[in-house]
Amino acid sequence: MEGSIKLSHGSGGKETSLILKSLILSALSEEELxxxxxxxxxxxxxxxxxxxxxxxxxxxxxxxxxxxxxxxxxxxxxxxxxxxxxxxxxxxxxxxxxxxxxxxxxxxxxxxxxxxxxxxxxxxxxxxxxxxxxxxxxxxxxxxxxxxxxxxxxxxxxKRPIVDSSIKPGDKLIVTGTIGEHGAAILSAQEGIAVEGKLESDVNTLSKLMLPLLGAYGDKVHAAQDPTRGGLAQTLNEWAQKSGLFILVEERKIPMRDDVRAFTELLGIDPLALACEGRAVLGVEGDSAEDVLSFIKELGYEEASIIGEVRESEKYSGIVVMRTSVGGLRILEPPSGVIVPRIC
Amino acid sequence: MEGSIKLSHGSGGKETSLILKSLILSALSEEELxxxxxxxxxxxxxxxxxxxxxxxxxxxxxxxxxxxxxxxxxxxxxxxxxxxxxxxxxxxxxxxxxxxxxxxxxxxxxxxxxxxxxxxxxxxxxxxxxxxxxxxxxxxxxxxxxxxxxxxxxxxxxKRPIVDSSIKPGDKLIVTGTIGEHGAAILSAQEGIAVEGKLESDVNTLSKLMLPLLGAYGDKVHAAQDPTRGGLAQTLNEWAQKSGLFILVEERKIPMRDDVRAFTELLGIDPLALACEGRAVLGVEGDSAEDVLSFIKELGYEEASIIGEVRESEKYSGIVVMRTSVGGLRILEPPSGVIVPRIC
Incomplete structure (x- = not known):
């Protein structure tokens, strides 16, 4: 007996990584993987x-x-x-x-x-x-x-696949819009809890962003992910872990709607762990980051923001640290537990 | 209001064709399809x-x-x-x-x-x-x-895709093994009804059949399908309908295990509508059919059998007719209704 499947195994966070490793990755050889x-x-x-x-x-x-x-x-x-x-x-x-x-x-x-x-x-x-x-x-x-x-x-x-482990020291991290809306909208609908404002999923395709971006700055974009299950916190942790680098993000730079903020505060949940379905997180070569940001904004993604950067650090290898709005530093862990069941 | 989804919509027979046409095919243009x-x-x-x-x-x-x-x-x-x-x-x-x-x-x-x-x-x-x-x-x-x-x-x-509508007048139809075993095994397990013998699914890959066959007789194989949901009856009807040709099959030539026959007789169901998961139906150029059959048997598919042929017929365009074991002729309709829920 090795227990039973828990909801958290499907949340896209820490437990999902563990069950995938246990069930699938460990059953395959290096060559097969x-x-x-x-x-x-x-x-x-x-x-x-x-x-x-x-x-x-x-x-x-x-x-x-x-x-x-x-x-x-x-x-x-x-x-x-x-x-x-x-x-x-x-x-x-x-x-x-x-x-x-x-x-x-x-x-x-x-x-x-x-x-x-x-x-x-x-x-x-x-x-x-x-x-x-x-x-x-x-x-x-x-x-x-x-x-x-x-x-x-x-x-x-x-033309060239983008692999998330390819972030490099000096890369800047760009988020293309406000985060957590899909997760908040679904949770609000599931729980019947509303806040002022209009919680709406951000679900949308990202082709109008990515195709021009890859055309103009293809070689500058080192990593790209849509932060769905597990949200921004999961994406950043995956990147840090895969690359063995240190990621530092600035909380006040992370774009978020007021209604999402109010909703997550009301429920005491972390908006950074909430799924987005129409946003991208990009790891962009540092020197080009401001240019790429302007380009993205011109494409209509006006709330895009540079939220942090990638550094080399022996001490913080694989770790994500967030400078909070009030100025402190805290480790941003990969999400765990049941975030929102059937979020996507 | 246009009603609700019924189990039969998922059976792989007539109702599945209708719901797919209504929901999906009719929503797409000729160009999109x-x-x-x-x-x-x-x-x-x-x-x-x-x-x-x-x-x-x-x-x-x-x-x-x-x-x-x-x-x-x-x-x-x-x-x-x-x-x-x-x-x-x-x-x-x-x-x-x-x-x-x-x-x-x-x-x-x-x-x-x-x-x-x-x-x-x-x-x-x-x-x-x-x-x-x-x-x-x-x-x-x-x-x-x-x-x-x-x-x-x-x-x-x-190298060349095999399209089921490509059967031609004069083609012989080959079944590569005994039919209905997967359907009978699942139904027996679901209903808790057993017969003498050992009802077992035939689930298996067909690579040891198809790869050598395509190598040796690639241009002689005009159509190929594994008769899963809806069984042999569904496959033959799809071929007849897609090609507008007439298919004649000989019941006594269709290989079937005794336990499957006994089980379907006990339950009063048609074994030709029961899913196979390790058999192929092939439409093979008439002149080469005997050679292909020998080749298939040598590959280890000893129960393979030529079960019928394809003819041109204005009167019977798109129709499958079976000469029964006792010598009569009957139209073999596409299966309808609930055959076996969750068969695959």
């Missing part, structure tokens, strides 16, 4: 990159979406399933080309709801010029599934 | 095929697995999820290369069970030389999922 000349399971990145004969890379990614409720302020399961996978391809440095979707539905679900989800999904693909090329559709008997599990696999082409 | 120079959603085949610059094709496929029980005679969810997707790539004429898996687990599931499933999954990949290159892991709260949904996306390379 590696993808020669590309990016495989070993890198634990947003997706995989397979070298193609012409020198480009095929980028692929898979994600399951179980978000509850399936319709939420700012979006729905269909939009989320399209955006999430498109963003994973973009964060690998890829241009999204095609997607496959597998839909599992509970018997008795209203067809009109399924249609809304599918139409929303297709609407995103249409806007993005991403082709739906395959899928699956299954039904589970009533009571055996709380409505929907949608899984999407995305395919793209990258 | 087509994949220029390759195989897209329009073909409703086992997967998609994307033309590559070097003249080969990237074959991709996705499938969700919800089988209940997750451990069954002859296999388990992990083996099924690996074999099913590998077989889809093979049936498209592809050589399977890589796979991504997304695992959704109910809170409280024994970790030892998840580990058995994962190990079984990895075991198949290892044997087949297929690389696991990405994945996702999510947890749904207790009571919101009956244990597991595993979704796998497969990637392969094909």
């Amino acid at each position: 590696s993808l020669r000349g590309g990016v495989g399971l070993k890198e634990l990145d947003d997706g995989a990159a397979i070298p193609l004969p012409d020198g480009t890379y095929l980028v692929v990614s898979i994600d399951a979406y179980t978000v509850n409720p399936p319709f939420f302020p700012g979006g729905d399961l269909g939009k989320l399933a399209a955006c999430g996978t498109i963003n994973d391809i973009l964060m690998m440095g890829g241009e999204p080309k095609a997607i496959l979707d597998s839909i599992v539905v509970e018997e008795g679900s209203p067809i009109s709801d399924v249609r809304r989800i599918v139409n929303s999904f297709i609407g995103v693909l249409r806007e993005e010029g991403v082709k739906l090329i395959g899928g699956d559709f299954k039904v589970m008997p009533r009571g055996q599934l709380d409505r929907y599990v949608v899984t999407t696999a995305g395919i793209g082409i990258a | 087509s994949l220029r120079g390759g195989v897209g959603l329009k073909e409703l085949d086992d997967g998609a095929a994307i033309p590559l610059p070097d003249g080969t094709y990237l074959v991709v496929s996705i499938d969700a697995y919800t089988v209940n029980p997750p451990f069954f005679p002859g296999g388990d969810l992990g083996k099924l999820a690996a074999c099913g997707t590998i077989n889809d790539i093979l049936m498209m004429g592809g050589e399977p290369k890589a796979i991504l898996d997304s695992i959704v687990v109910e809170e409280g599931s024994p970790i030892s069970d998840v580990r058995r499933i994962v190990n079984s999954f990895i075991g198949v990949l290892r044997e087949e030389g297929v690389k696991l290159i990405g994945g996702d892991f999510k947890v749904m709260p207790r009571g919101q999922l009956d244990r597991y949904v595993v979704t796998t996306a497969g990637i392969g390379i094909a």
